Amino acid sequence: MNYYALIYETVDDYVARRAEFREQHLHIAREYRDRGELVLAGAFDDPVDRALLVFQVDDKSKVEAFARKDPYVLNGLVKNWEVRSWKVVVGQQGRAPSTLSAGAILRQWSARTTEVQLPKYLDHFSKNVLPQLRRVNGFLGATVSFRHGEKETEIFVETAWRSLEAVRAFAGPDLQAAVVAPEAAALLTDYDRRVGQLEIAISAPA
Numbered sequence: 001m002n003y004y005a006l007i008y009e010t011v012d013d014y015v016a017r018r019a020e021f022r023e024q025h026l027h028i029a030r031e032y033r034d035r036g037e038l039v040l041a042g043a044f045d046d047p048v049d050r051a052l053l054v055f056q057v058d059d060k061s062k063v064e065a066f067a068r069k070d071p072y073v074l075n076g077l078v079k080n081w082e083v084r085s086w087k088v089v090v091g092q093q094g095r096a097p098s099t100l101s102a103g104a105i106l107r108q109w110s111a112r113t114t115e116v117q118l119p120k121y122l123d124h125f126s127k128n129v130l131p132q133l134r135r136v137n138g139f140l141g142a143t144v145s146f147r148h149g150e151k152e153t154e155i156f157v158e159t160a161w162r163s164l165e166a167v168r169a170f171a172g173p174d175l176q177a178a179v180v181a182p183e184a185a186a187l188l189t190d191y192d193r194r195v196g197q198l199e200i201a202i203s204a205p206a
Contacts, residue, residue: 138166
């Protein structure tokens, strides 16, 4: 994943005009944020003549696609924009404690593998599964954990989703069907064919 800065140069009456399009703009921004692609966004102050949006994505074209459909751009509030690759030299992106809204969906799945195959599965999940999940609107995050047993290693995968509709976009009409690619199955000795599905009631940071 790479960092990209989207820089807007706004029109003189930007502050006066943005209220009409603000909710539409924020709706798109939240979609990118929920997928983990938009890190930070906001306007410069005094004067309000530019805005900066920082993305963490695998390709510059995703940031350009955001700009081209942004209501601020489409309705003339932005007179120029550019996307620049941003190399982080010092510092690390801070993360707020993770919380999920009540009503969000957790999908829990487990599988078994050998100690030798475990690193290969984790690499597959990072390089293939996560990018696929991030392309689904409503995906909120994933956790992969494991524990070593005497004969095999058990893997636990938990994914979070905004709604059942988001789950359906990923899993299809059978919401509890496990989605396991053939290349992943080849790294496992056994895996659950059905997924446990829970609705979050309370989520709070430490």
